[in-house]
Amino acid sequence: MENRPEVVNNQFFGAKNNSTFNVLDIIKYLLFHWPWFLLSVCIFGGYYYYQYSKTTFTYRxxxxxxxxxxxxxxxxxxxxxxxxxxxxxxxxxxxxxxxxxxxxxxxxxxxxxxxxxxxxxxxxxxxxxxxxxxxxxxxxxxxxxxxxxxxxxxxxxxxxxxxxxxxxxxxxxxxxxxxxxxxxxxxxxxxxxxxxxxxxxxxxxxxxxxxxxxxxxxxxxxxxxxxxxxxxxxxxxxxxxxxxxxxxxxxxxxxxxxxxNSINDKNQIARNTADFINNRVAILSEELGSVEGDLEKIKINNNGMDVAEVGGMYIEDSRSYRLEATKIDTDLKLAEMMSDYLSKSDKQTALIPNNTGLIDGNIEGQIQAYNTLQIRKNKLMEDGNSENPIVKEIDKSLNTMRSGIERTLGNTISGLQVKKNNAVKEENRASGKSRQMPQKQRLVLSIERQQKVKESLYVFLLNKREENAINQAMTDDNIKVIDPASGSFAPVYPDKFKKVGLGVAIGLVVPSVILILLLIVDSGVRNRKDLEDGLSVPFLGEIPLAKKNKHTVGNVSVSQTGRDALTEAFRILRTNINFMSRGGVPPKVITFSSARVGAGKTFSVINLATTLSFLNKRVIMVDLDLRKGTLSSRIPVPVRKGITHYLSDKELNPSEVIYKTEISDNIDIIPIGVIAPNPVELLHSDRLDNLIAELKKQYDYIIIDSVPVEIIADAYITDRVSELTIFVIRSGKMDKRELPDIEKIYQSKKLSNMAILFNGVNSGKRGYGYGYGYGYGYSYRYGDDKKSFWKKVFNK
Structure with a gap:
């Protein structure tokens, strides 16, 4: 006998799909949980807005x-x-x-x-x-x-x-x-x-x-x-x-x-130079007065006689040499004065006067470089850190440069002295012709020469003093302001939009990460797509999670006039069962089984039987769970004898173990009776086959509540009388890693005409996968199950 359904391409039948998560499904999954995103955004956005509100403004x-x-x-x-x-x-x-x-x-x-x-x-x-x-x-x-x-x-x-x-x-x-x-x-x-x-x-x-x-x-x-x-x-x-x-x-x-500070630094050299020039001008003024006084005394003693005119004809030849000697002597005096300045102990760390008129340009350059380095050292010393390695390195450089300046000055003085001696020697030679002149003539010449030397040096220093004063007066700032300090009086920090935006972003990221992690680590079967990805077993339908109703008989949750989702789900199941035909004949003997206890097969048996009775079909429920008898415990009947009695007692007729139910006049039940010590042997009995054959003559549908297949072998034993095996899987109660075992059962044909019923689907917790719904998107609640807004939002 062929165990497979004839219509294998029907929309209610599954086809094994090896697809994994895709972006669109994940986005739908996340969007479905929008209330948690809203709550997270409000929390983090509110927290960051609070932080923004208490943060001191910063302006630039x-x-x-x-x-x-x-x-x-x-x-x-x-x-x-x-x-x-x-x-x-x-x-x-x-x-x-x-x-x-x-x-x-x-x-x-x-x-x-x-x-x-x-x-x-x-x-x-x-x-x-x-x-x-x-x-x-x-x-x-x-x-x-x-x-x-x-x-x-x-x-x-x-x-x-x-x-x-x-x-x-x-x-x-x-x-x-x-x-x-x-x-x-x-x-x-x-x-x-x-x-x-x-x-x-x-x-x-x-x-x-x-x-x-x-x-x-x-x-x-x-x-x-x-x-x-x-x-x-x-x-x-x-x-x-x-x-x-x-x-x-x-x-x-x-x-x-x-x-x-920069102007003061620049003027420091000028001030040192001015002090040096003023001291030398005062000394030269005194010396020049003394020389002029000596010359005046000689003229007075000679009764006003012009000694120069008398000896002019004798000294004409020596005039040029004297002028040369005068110039050399001026340079020599300047060099000696500079040398005296450098040799003073209290001037060892002071700036060296510059622009004094020394003819050796090399000395002027060395002094300029020395002063620049000395200013840099003074800057570094302002913080009082004399142990700074840079300061020590500069000290070494300054000592080297000062020694070089002193050596250069010494060489300059020696050179000038040689030149002076040569000029004097030539002058003396030319003056030898005037030895006939009186001694006063020679004295006058000596005094006049000293007067000219000192006068020339005096005038030179006065000019330098004025030049130094002009330079000092023209010292300007190091920095010129192009644009004064300005800026917006709007704060640059904190940025309200960035701050709150960061909170909103975190509010979106946190639930996204949590939800995705939960999705990744969740190995339970949660939706139809999980089944279709792992199974090729035909899919009969989804049964939404039912509310507990203590006022109904046998946990009946459907009604003949009901338009709620649960009733519609069993109506769809009732219709889909007809597609699981063999040879064009719809199945009459339907067995419900599951992988383990708690899948909801007994609940499905009772409600499917009730739904079939709405069509005036005669239905009988048979409790073949001989070890537990869950169906029997749900249906209150005055049980005297049950299926165990019938299977063990060959004298009993089927009518003696059939009972009416309070659910409907069209629904009967064969309860378990008593818990049998040998259920496997009883289920192997031919009386079970005879019973089902007799029941098929009296009823339109025979619904068997069997045992879970993974616990005991009873379900496989009773499969011989079944025309359709509905394998019930409850949402969240089965691990995805168990699906290959169910696929193996289906492929090995251990259960007749096997199909999947997905039970306990929480329509309020759908999201990733296909979700739950009927009527091509039309809702059938119509107010049967009204909820407040917040219950609707957070019951997801």
Whole structure:
């Protein structure tokens, strides 16, 4: 006999499908659980909105500046700065100097940024920079300490000061305005500002005092300096702060103080040079006066006689040599003065005067390089770190350069001395012709020569002093402000849309991950698609999860006029059974089995029998679960004898074990009777075949409630009398890994005309797979099972 259905391509029959998860199914699965996404988005979005609402606003202000170079300074077009300007400007060095702690500390002190006044409005803190109702002056306190307290204006005469002492301890003061009070950290005086109005009364203001260096470190972390373009000396100085005006003031004052310091650095060489020139001018003025006095005395002693005219004819030849000797002597004096300056012990670390007129240009260049390196060292020493390896390396370089300058000066002096001696020698030779001149003539010549040397040097130094003063007056800033500090007064952080958007994104991701993980780790059979992916067994239908109804007989959940999903499901099952025909004859003997206990086969037996009775079909239910008798326990009948009695007693007639049920006049039952000790032997009896044959004459349908196939062999024994075996699988009660075993049963034809009934499908928990529904998408609830909105939403 052929055990397979004739219509194998019918839409109610399964075909084994080896497909796995696909994106569309997963999207549908996730979209079905939209209430959890909505809840998650509300939770995370709300949490991040709360975080946004309590986060202090951060504002950004920026300024564009130009670092001046010798090529773009006004003075460079007309004058040479002679070592007082940088030959090249290293932008990286300037950026590091702008971010130095000392410069920021000076900026903090200049705008009093080390004291902040904060007020809380709703959840967020706001900084009252230059808008605070009170101003606190600190008296006799530790400048390096940090502390905080609160001030609450009470009236126009006093405020309430609360000092937090730690460990939930506070100290409260009633402080009069404009009068000093003593606290644990020192004295304070609270002054009222123009913002001290009645609106400020009872408003708690948090006052935070940091040391200037700590505040400088905090602000440096929020300061950024970047080069706008690679080929230009333009920098953008940006500051992020909780108050936009304070950010702008910090940038502007940082630039101002930097320019002041750079001008002072540049003028330091000019000041040293001016001191050197003024000292030499004073000495030469005194010496020149003495020489002119000696010359005046000689003329007076000679009764006003012009000795030069008398001896002019004798010294004409030596004039040129004398002039040469004078020039050489001038250079020699300058070199000796410079050598004396370098040899002084108190000038070993000072800047060397430059632009003094030495004829050796190599010396001027060495001095300029020495001064530049000395200034760099002084900059590095401002932080007081004399052990810095860079400082030590610079000291070595300075010592080497100073020694080189001294050697060069020594060589220059020696060379000038040789030249001078040669010139004097030639002059003496030419003057030999004037030996006939009186001794006074020679004295006059000597005095005049000294006068000319000193006068020439005096005039030269005066010119250099004026030139140095002009250069000092023309010293300009290192930084030119192109765009003053400005920016939007809208906060750059936190970004409301980004913050809340992040919460929404997390709210979408978290349930997605959880649901997908649950989907991945869930090995239970949850929907029809799980069955179709693993089985080729014909599929009869889906039975939705039924509610427990204690008021019905035998757990009958269907009704003849019902339009609920459960009733419709059994109607579809009743129709589909007709397609499982053999030789064109619909099955009359239907056996229900399952893999294990709890699949709902007894429930399906009772409700299918009831549904068949709606068509005026005579139906009998036979309880062949001889070990448990679940069907018998569900149907209340006055049992005296049952199937076990019939199979064991050959004298009994079938009519003696058939009972009417309260379910319907068209439904009878053969109960189990008593639990038999030998069920296998009873089921092998020919009386079972005779019983089914007799019942087929009296009833339209015989529905057998058999045992689970994986527990005992009874189901296989009774299969000989069955025309259709409905294998009941309950949603969530079977592991997908067990489906190959069911497929094996089907392929081996151990059960006659086997088909699958999927029971216990929770229509409220569908999602991944085909879901549950009837009537091509039309609902049959019609108000039979009305629920509140929230029950509908969260019963998924």
């Amino acid at each position: 202000q920026a300024s564009t500046v130009m670092i001046k170079t010798p090529a773009n300074t006004p003075s460079s077009a007309t004058l040479t700065r002679s070592g007082m300007s940088y030959n090249t400007v290293n932008l990286a060095t300037e950026m590091l100097q702008l971010k130095s702690k000392e410069l920021m500390r000076e900026t903090v002190e200049s705008i009093k940024a080390d004291v902040s006044y904060v007020v809380r409005r709703q959840l967020r803190d706001y900084e009252l920079y230059n808008e605070s109702p009170v101003l606190v002056q600190f008296v006799n306190y530790n400048p390096s300490g940090s502390f905080s307290f609160t001030i609450t204006p009470r009236d126009n005469k006093s405020v309430l000061v609360v000092e937090n002492l730690g460990k939930d301890k506070e100290k409260v003061y009633i402080a009069p305005l404009n009068k000093a009070i003593k606290t644990s950290f020192g004295g304070i005086r609270i002054l009222a500002t123009p913002y001290y109005t009645k609106a400020a009364y009872d408003q708690e203001i948090s006052v935070n005092k940091l040391s200037s260096i700590d505040m400088a470190n905090a602000l440096l972390g929020r300061l950024s300096i970047t080069q706008t373009t690679d080929d230009a000396s333009l920098l953008q100085i940006a500051m992020e702060d909780s108050n936009p005006q304070r950010a702008a003031d910090i940038i502007n004052n940082l630039i101002r103080i930097y320019n002041i």
